[in-house]
Amino acid sequence: MAKLLVLLIFGASLFGxxxxxxxxGFSGGYTETQLGENIFQVSFRGNGYTRGERATNxxxxxxxxxxxxxxFRYFIVAESGKDSLLSAYTTPTQSYTTGxxxxxxxxxxxxxxxxxYGGRTFIIRKPSATNTIICFKEKPEIAGLVFDAxxxxxxxxxxxxxxN
Numbered sequence: 570m571a572k573l574l575v576l577l578i579f580g581a582s583l584f585g586x587x588x589x590x591x592x593x594g595f596s597g598g599y600t601e602t603q604l605g606e607n608i609f610q611v612s613f614r615g616n617g618y619t620r621g622e623r624a625t626n627x628x629x630x631x632x633x634x635x636x637x638x639x640x641f642r643y644f645i646v647a648e649s650g651k652d653s654l655l656s657a658y659t660t661p662t663q664s665y666t667t668g669x670x671x672x673x674x675x676x677x678x679x680x681x682x683x684x685x686y687g688g689r690t691f692i693i694r695k696p697s698a699t700n701t702i703i704c705f706k707e708k709p710e711i712a713g714l715v716f717d718a719x720x721x722x723x724x725x726x727x728x729x730x731x732x733n
Contacts, residue, residue, distance in 0.1 A: 570615055590731050597695070599631040607704040608647075609635050617693040618631040625651060628698035628723055634720035641704035644716050648701040653694045662688040 588597035597614040604610055612630040615725040629646075668681035708715055726732070 586625055586640040588613075588615040588627075590630065591727065598625060601635050602644050603639075604701070607639075608701065609639075609704070611619040611635055611697065612697060612699040615695055617695055619696055619730055621651065621653070621696040621698075622695040623649045623729075625698040626728070628700050628730075629716075629721060630729075631703045632700045633716065633725070635730040636702065636704045637722065638719040639704060642718055643703075643708050644677060644702045644718060645709070645713060646700045646716070647703050647710070650699045652697045652699075654697070656693045656695070657690055658693060660687040662686070664681065672703040 591598040593600045593614060594617045597619065599611065599613045601609055601611045609632070609633045611628055611661055613624050613631060615624040615627075628649075632644060632646070636642070643727055662685060664685040665683055666683040670677055670679035672678075704718075705715075706716075
């Protein structure tokens with residue numbers, strides 16, 4: 570019984586909340602790939618409890634961290650994409666029958682009721698976001714949105730209460 574309780578608590582902690590800001594693992598997380606000297610592809614994949622906005626923000630946060638870790642202060646998002654992996658789960662169906670009988674002499678009379686539970690289908694949406702970023706040491710003079718990596722990191726770590 571104790572083993573079952575520990576397993577249930579572990580399962581609830583693993584699946585009971587949105588994907589944390591972490592390297593990719595069983596329940597999701599971020600990855601990055603260097604595509605050029607100053608070009609990176611950064612992705613974040615969430616679990617079924619993660620909202621799309623959170624996945625997008627975590628991909629942006631990781632983009633800022635990758636820029637900083639590689640000696641860059643600024644970056645632009647050259648290409649971005651959002652996606653969702655959809656899956657379905659149907660609960661098992663169970664039926665219960667209860668009845669009552671009455672006997673009078675050699676005759677028996679009765680009634681029964683059957684109740685069926687379960688069979689509900691839940692749609693699970695797992696969002697992901699991917700950014701292809703180009704990094705710069707100095708702020709580029711280009712039209713478009715240029716992110717300050719330090720500012721983005723500070724802003725999003727405060728928003729989500731992330732401490733490293």
